[in-house]
């Protein structure tokens with residue numbers, strides 16, 4: 194089970210996620226939120242992250258040239274597009290040398306037109322609730338069993354106590370969490386991070 198811990202802001206957060214065995218860590222470059230961070234601060238955290246841990250920058254409906262500038266300045270390998278970004282945006286981010294993680298609300302994913310769906314399905318997909326980072330799960334009925342074909346990630350309201358149950362239900366290849374490992378909104382709790390990674394790694398999706 195691939196595990197991403199998102200919304201990290203401090204050296205303590207990064208150390209906790211790495212020590213817990215996270216496969217990826219996320220930094221929110223969407224301005225104005227409780228987890229927002231600037232690229233310069235992330236660049237200072239890079240030396241704490243082993244090479245085998247993927248660093249992901251999270252963006253939502255931002256100018257794509259600015260996305261690429263921020264991702265470069267921060268030193269992340271992967272760009273998570275968490276809004277209404279287009280296939281042209283995808284092409285620009287990939288041409289700049291970044292891996293892409295494409296996040297959709299489950300509802301938006303279920304309503305994609307066939308040709309667009311086929312194009313996005315070739316990418317790594319993350320399915321989330323409608324409001325990202327709100328700690329809310331989504332109703333599996335929205336998808337009607339129609340999950341992405343590849344190694345997709347599940348997000349939205351995951352916590353140490355429910356991740357095993359939700360992995361068994363949705364059968365994703367990986368999970369992504371933010372709110373569920375926080376002591377208060379925007380403040381990570383190392384013990385919850387440890388518990389989440391352990392529970393996710395022990396969960397079975399088949």
Ligand SMILES: O=C(O)c1ccccc1N[C@@H]1O[C@H](COP(=O)(O)O)[C@@H](O)[C@H]1O
Nearest residue numbers: 199325326327328348349350370371372
């Ligand atoms: O976490 C945020 O603040 C955020 C802001 C804007 C876009 C995405 C954001 N986070 C993503 O939301 C889910 C986690 O949600 P939850 O809090 O665990 O329910 C995850 O994909 C984050 O990358």
